[in-house]
Amino acid sequence: GDSVTQMEGPVTLSEEAFLTINCTYTATGYPSLFWYVQYPGEGLQLLLKATKADDKGSNKGFEATYRKETTSFHLEKGSVQVSDSAVYFCALSDLNRDDKIIFGKGTRLHILP
């Protein structure tokens, strides 16, 4: 079945460092891809999404590009802030099948001041 694999955490960076969180997926169809974020004590929130190959999702300085050839959707940010400390989940949803959202295990990010 469809699945998402993302890099294990925790990831610890200093403020203003460059961030990459790797995500790859397996799908038989043509899914939409998402990054969700869970801040401490809060619910899951959609961070960004891309619905087709080569689309770039972006929000709050984060970006991810839908790469069909490498089945990847890596999350990047050029300069992280302490407030970016959270758990990040890569996810997919395949409209052509059953469109339920399938999540990766999550990557915990710690940003040090």
Next chain:
Amino acid sequence: DTGVSQNPRHKITKRGQNVTFRCDPISEHNRLYWYRQTLGQGPEFLTYFQNEAQLEKSRLLSDRFSAERPKGSFSTLEIQRTEQGDSAMYLCASSLEAGNTEAFFGQGTRLTVV
């Protein structure tokens, strides 16, 4: 609209007891999802509804679990004869239409079975 609301936020129950959780989705959303999240894991799909119709039920969901959405608005998730392995965060989400649209999540109900 205040978003997706889940009640209770926390539930502690003794093994063998039944528990019921409620989810109130965003009012115009016709899709409603239930997920379970354990520590250090991503949310695992349990079941979802299109209006009042339950479209799919994960094989993770044993016969002790049942979900309803009787009028296509709020939903309930019941766990009968709870076991310690049922301890988890139960998440509800809703979306406006099928696929490729943002699912909005509630803050979850944390279940502890003692």
